[in-house]
Amino acid sequence: MKSKTRLNQRRNIYGWLFLIPAVVLIATMSFAPAVSALITSFKTGNGADLHFGGLKNYSRILKDAVFVQSIKNCFFYLIIQVPIMLILALILASMLNNNKLRFKGIMRTCIFLPCATSLVAYSIIFRTLFATDGFVNLVATKLHIISEPYNFLAHPTSAKIVIIIALVWRWTGYNMVFYLAGLQNIEYSVYEAAKIDGASALQTFLRITIPLLKPTILLTAIMSTNGTLQLFDESVNLTNGGPSNASITMSHYIYNQAFQGVPKFGYTSAMSFVILFLVAILAAVQLKVGDKRD
């Protein structure tokens, strides 16, 4: 008995040896800087000259028209893009899950391929495609949909829509793979039985596929929400936040405030905590909604 305890103790020490590098790194590279940012968010001043300023930075946020605009933009992307993408991904995944379909592998690879491209790279591709002299304008004028080239990136609404189109293109296949993985855990016989019972495709989708995939849908929804609230590369490289900040994201604005011109570390830290609160609140809401439907 005594030797068993000693053995367990030794295993326990071994266990910590496995964990220590990862734990130390997360503590020093995530938690410590997060605490430091929280402290800095109560300080005001420029550059390295910081002093305690209470909640000044936080009250300043609400008066900052550009930051408020960036919050609105991120929510615009979130509310429109995430549902479109997840529903598309679900539809494509459930179609690809059909055993009678041929060329499944190649179609899956094609739809998944966009997520092999770097965020900067695809932003630049879409920016070029949607330029005034770009391919989209060329096709649209040739087909007489529009009479003359339209500068998509110079108008507030169309610039945001181009970002949404680009995001849907880049991420639908990624989410689809999660759903395909989830669908493989569902017995194919469940679908066969539904078919024998005379269920329509829509009924099967709504009554079988979606309920059984609920944990995966929740996971992808939380990941997408988190990602959308932190969008950066697309805002910088596709629209450069423009026209006049109409499509700028929170991270992009925070980056500009921190690293372009005089650094305002206190204020930018306060703004980054707004993102943290939004991510946490939305994750909590999604988990709650996800649980309720049981």
Place this chain on the structure above:
Amino acid sequence: MTEKNKLIIQYIVLIFASVISVFPLVWMMIAATNRTVDIIAGKLTFGTQLVTNYNNLIANQDIFRGFMNSVKYSVIQTLVSILICSLAGYGFEVFHDKVKDALMALILMSMMIPFVALMIPLFRMFSSVGLLNSTLGFILPSLSTPFLIMLFRAAARSFPAEMIEAARIDGLNEFGIFFRMFIPTMRSTFAAALTVTFMNAWNNYIWPKVIMQDSKAQTLPMMISNLTSGYFTDYGALMLAVLITTLPTAVLFLALQKNFAEGITGAVK
């Protein structure tokens, strides 16, 4: 609707989705071989201007150096990160107790911290210890990631406890079990981790933008982004740069995609 019609609709939708997914990439590859005037005119066949575009590109940005920098940062980050996170994921599962489970929950919570919140303290910390423009500076913040730890913890869950017990009786120590048994058994999880980590490292943009201030230390994504910020309107050269940036991750992805799906399946379960 008859069974046959249903299948036809599925084919139409899936083929349409496939074409839309692949088109921008094919267009980019075609553009990389054409002159800008032809690209603007809508030419959709491969041209002969690849070498000209390449010369115009390297006249503007030291693409080769950027490529080598990106390779160096990404390969080192991938190898070290997978080692650290697989050890941790395995440890959290195999040796779990109350304290370690609580710690794991805390680590998962760190996923919610947005990178922009960490970027400024990390930048100040790294500049004070001279880590700007260095490989170590590039990799340190993303070596230990909750996602990878979670992935490997899920893999360790499906690793039979009897195998561990048998190996212990055979006199293998805990690290021996990990390196000689766990790693070879969980190849597809490691392949998935490799794909994800390499892509994240290769595509990382905001962090190198913060710390790589010396142009000699810049990464490929930074360089192609620089190309668009000036008055550089050579679409052919620009798309060639985008192609060079995309190729390594696309090749890796195509080579390992089957393992990727399998590895992710494990994590989702």
